[in-house]
Amino acid sequence: MANKNVISLDKIKVACRDCSLSSLCLPMGLRPDDVDRLDAIVKRNRPLQRGDHLLRAGEGFRNLYVVKTGAVKTFTQTNEGDEQVVGFHLPGEVLGLDAIQDGHHGCSARALETTAICELPFDRLEDLSSNIPSLQHQMFRLLSKEISHEAEMMALLGRSSAEERVASFLLSLSERFRRRGFSATDFFLSMSRQEIGSYLGLALETVSRLFTRFQDEGVLKVERKHVQILDLERLGGMVSHPVNSERHRANPTN
Amino acid sequence: MANKNVISLDKIKVACRDCSLSSLCLPMGLRPDDVDRLDAIVKRNRPLQRGDHLLRAGEGFRNLYVVKTGAVKTFTQTNEGDEQVVGFHLPGEVLGLDAIQDGHHGCSARALETTAICELPFDRLEDLSSNIPSLQHQMFRLLSKEISHEAEMMALLGRSSAEERVASFLLSLSERFRRRGFSATDFFLSMSRQEIGSYLGLALETVSRLFTRFQDEGVLKVERKHVQILDLERLGGMVSHPVNSERHRANPTN
DNA sequence: TCTCTACTTTGATTCAGATCAACTGATAGA
DNA sequence: TCTATCAGTTGATCTGAATCAAAGTAGAGA
Structure with missing residues (x-):
């Protein structure tokens, strides 16, 4: 029992x-x-x-x-x-x-x-x-x-580049994992490149290429579903409207 | 008084x-x-x-x-x-x-x-x-x-072409005016091309060109802010996910 | 009335990302 | 174990829409 x-x-x-x-x-x-x-x-x-x-x-x-x-x-x-x-x-x-x-x-x-x-x-x-x-x-x-x-x-879908979309997606996952008590910098993607692309309005090849590029730039380490964020700072810098911008609003008077 | x-x-x-x-x-x-x-x-x-x-x-x-x-x-x-x-x-x-x-x-x-x-x-x-x-x-x-x-x-922003976005936008306005008791086919836009473009994730020039093209195709008559929809049917045909798709769901079993 | 300014249209060029295509590697099933 | 299948990577090419540029037009204010 x-x-x-x-x-x-x-x-x-x-x-x-x-x-x-x-x-x-x-x-x-x-x-x-x-x-x-x-x-x-x-x-x-x-x-x-x-x-x-x-x-x-x-x-x-x-x-x-x-x-x-x-x-x-x-x-x-x-x-x-x-x-x-x-x-x-x-x-x-x-x-x-x-x-x-x-x-x-x-x-x-x-x-x-x-x-x-x-x-x-x-x-x-x-x-x-x-x-x-x-x-x-x-x-x-x-x-x-x-x-x-x-x-x-x-x-994001209206104005951002592919780079920004993918960076934003990874940051969003990272933050959500962190709040659930998991690592913010080392996690597994449960979805395919196809599904990420569909969500972000990109071709799956574009998602793949950006993962590769981020890795070449030393921002990520990606091996299939396994993602490690090596430079969270730099990833954040790629995003113009930071994720959870409502929490870090700089200039409330607009 | x-x-x-x-x-x-x-x-x-x-x-x-x-x-x-x-x-x-x-x-x-x-x-x-x-x-x-x-x-x-x-x-x-x-x-x-x-x-x-x-x-x-x-x-x-x-x-x-x-x-x-x-x-x-x-x-x-x-x-x-x-x-x-x-x-x-x-x-x-x-x-x-x-x-x-x-x-x-x-x-x-x-x-x-x-x-x-x-x-x-x-x-x-x-x-x-x-x-x-x-x-x-x-x-x-x-x-x-x-x-x-x-x-x-x-x-819409994730997968559609500029044509589809603009058609969809016009259909949405048309339907909303209709429900408010105004003409569904003859109305004034209160926003600029710039604002429409920003909303739809397009350059203002693209919005303008599509208005011109729709007019050349006989679907619309546009003069600055004044829009007349001449062929609502054809405009609808340009949109893959029809506006208010939830009301006209064809195949509820997905 | 005549500017001035902001909006719009139209044309030429460029470019980011889609698409097409080939290949690699992992996983599952026979 | 082998093989089929599927996800992912990478390269080559193409294209839709952005960007750059110029000109036309309407409306507001002097």
Whole structure:
């Protein structure tokens, strides 16, 4: 009963109050008893394997999903049949926020690696939010954060060079890993060059070439999925709108 | 007392319940008495003139703003000092949603023409949302809609040609005017080629050339700010992800 | 009325990144 | 083990849109 499988299953089913992500996730800023009320509506199913669909575009909206471990990509299909990657989601990040609007998911989602998910029935989450003002506030913040992030991404896609996009992408991953307690400078990419390119509006060859160039310049060490950032400073210098610019705003009077 | 000025001032100060935008705006789906409670927290100041700032990036977050009449652009400053347009806002559309997140506005906003604004103190809106479940729901939908819209925009910027971007932009305006009771095929642009280009990630010359080309092809008639869409069908055919694709989803099983 | 200025159009040239193509290396399955 | 397949790298070429440049046009203000 205390064998490895059971332990790892327990780990997946860990309650919000005991979850290491709680400070990044919805429970952030909630009182412990409110966290327990939130926890009571969370469903935790068995993990997804790499390539498994979490949801499909067009599907009816029931739940929000939070990545607990692993990684998920969201994407849409273009007319020509190939996929357009819309986002990569790491532990503590929420999926499905775009579906509240009209009751249908606009994106499909697939696991990029073995992935555990917390499922939040939205109707119950709404009820709970009505009753817990700090949860409502947290929901508004969550949605707003997504809006900010996407606006930043639009600016990146609208005006930046390929170099800037790839640098920005790596910095974003680095920062997100760091906040999750992983190394900010040594990590594995769970997505392919193709998927990175699709996300950044670049050809996969361009992504590959830039990885090679950054390596030649001594900024990175890349070997397939394994990335080491050797010069975080210089990588940051390549980006005009620094990632999380809202945290380091220099001149608030604009 | 019944002279023109007073009448037009009254028009600006019209209550939510009497506002023609209520079906597009926050009151959408609220019971009449709840609309009145919402109305009670709305502040309506004197209109902005073209070029007036509604808010500046970095400013502390107090209010959400709804365009009542006119048009507003939101934008950020790039390192090089020139502006990056983030969005254009027509009557009934809400500004400032990105600021809930960390209490600071990430974008500046300026009136593109004479513009009336409804101001919503966010703390009071939050209180009200706690007490009116349908308002909370409407807020979630509003935020979600913004997320959907930005995701669509990211896809456009990530994969589309200049032709597709400009066509998509015109279709989006057309549809938004239509829903506000204006002509879908004959309207004035309140923004410059420069601003359109910045928004679409294109040079202003490219925007101008495409307007000319669409005109040569008989799809449009453009004279400076005045646009007439002669062949809405053909314009739509240029766009791979049709605007409002979520409303016309052909194959929900992805 | 006549500037002045800002916006727009149009043409010529350049260039970043896409596309096409070939090859390498890793992984999985027979 | 061998082989098929797929992800990634690298090189050559092409092209759509940026940039540079010049001229036309409308509207604001004197």
